Amino acid sequence: xxxxxxxxxxxxxxxxxxxxxxxxxxxxxxxxxxxxxxxxxxxxxxxxxxxxxxxxxxxxxxxxxxxxxxxxxxxxxxxxxxxxxxxxxxxxxxxxxxxxxxxxxxxxxxxxxxxxxxxxxxxxxxxx
Amino acid sequence: xxxxxxxxxxxxxxxxxxxxxxxxxxxxxxxxxxxxxxxxxxxxxxxxxxxxxxxxxxxxxxxxxxxxxxxxxxxxxxxxxxxxxxxxxxxxxxxxxxxxxxxxxxxxxxxxxxxxxxxxxxxxxxxxxxxxxxxxxxxxxxxxxxxxxxxxxxxxxxxxxxxxx
Numbered sequence: 001x002x003x004x005x006x007x008x009x010x011x012x013x014x015x016x017x018x019x020x021x022x023x024x025x026x027x028x029x030x031x032x033x034x035x036x037x038x039x040x041x042x043x044x045x046x047x048x049x050x051x052x053x054x055x056x057x058x059x060x061x062x063x064x065x066x067x068x069x070x071x072x073x074x075x076x077x078x079x080x081x082x083x084x085x086x087x088x089x090x091x092x093x094x095x096x097x098x099x100x101x102x103x104x105x106x107x108x109x110x111x112x113x114x115x116x117x118x119x120x121x122x123x124x125x126x127x128x
Numbered sequence: 129x130x131x132x133x134x135x136x137x138x139x140x141x142x143x144x145x146x147x148x149x150x151x152x153x154x155x156x157x158x159x160x161x162x163x164x165x166x167x168x169x170x171x172x173x174x175x176x177x178x179x180x181x182x183x184x185x186x187x188x189x190x191x192x193x194x195x196x197x198x199x200x201x202x203x204x205x206x207x208x209x210x211x212x213x214x215x216x217x218x219x220x221x222x223x224x225x226x227x228x229x230x231x232x233x234x235x236x237x238x239x240x241x242x243x244x245x246x247x248x249x250x251x252x253x254x255x256x257x258x259x260x261x262x263x264x265x266x267x268x269x270x271x272x273x274x275x276x277x278x279x280x281x282x283x284x285x286x287x288x289x290x291x292x293x
Binding site for chain 1: 154155158159160161200202203206224225226228229232235239249252253254255257258260261262263264266267270
């Protein structure tokens with residue numbers, strides 16, 4: 001049976017490691033300006049944010065009565081409105097200002113930089 | 129036996145109330161999967177006081193009923209994945225901990241809950257991109273697990289003399 005002190009050290013070590021990883025993940029530069037909008041493992045759209053000149057918005061439906069409004073500006077993209085219960089996707093803010101993928105779990109929707117994309121779907125999209 | 133069923137039902141009712149109430153609080157941190165997990169106080173308490181089988185029954189009933197009450201089918205998958213991982217980890221760990229170290233069980237359980245959710249998310253989204261959230265979720269598990277663990281620890285200390293069965 002370990003002493004409480006040993007457990008505390010282990011927990012502190014894991015905590016420090018994860019804080020380091022989080023900082024690294026959040027600050028690593030994006031190599032590509034292309035983002036993918038993925039729903040249920042299918043790539044709906046690929047957008048090169050560097051090629052965007054004017055702001056525009058569109059709505060993505062989840063096929064079950066739910067929807068997310070996506071706004072694109074030169075160099076960045078966000079979910080500007082949604083009818084999911086938690087609105088975590090809206091509060092996430094802009095990609096790539098906030099480097100992590102934008103996720104809307106209730107609507108199975110994700111917006112991510114293609115740097116991070118390793119889906120079968122994205123490989124198919126590239127092949128096409 | 130009747131006493132046991134009554135106690136389990138009482139704990140389930142408490143867990144459900146906490147679960148439903150917590151769902152009403154808007155998410156404070158906009159990261160998918162991060163929440164306080166207050167209902168885990170009941171799971172930890174039950175694991176140490178009523179035994180593994182009763183605790184498991186309470187957990188599964190709470191997840192199923194909780195998702196019916198909040199009306200979210202997506203949440204069910206994630207709750208079940210997280211709940212099963214969490215329970216498994218706590219059950220294994222329990223043997224190696226004294227009752228004074230109960231809160232550690234909760235910390236490890238919460239971390240595994242988030243690992244379980246991540247596993248479901250990986251299967252669901254079929255992309256490793258969401259692993260970017262893994263370190264944050266582990267941090268969140270440690271912090272929230274410590275909080276709920278200390279709550280459960282205080283509860284056990286105070287109710288220590290009360291025989292569960």
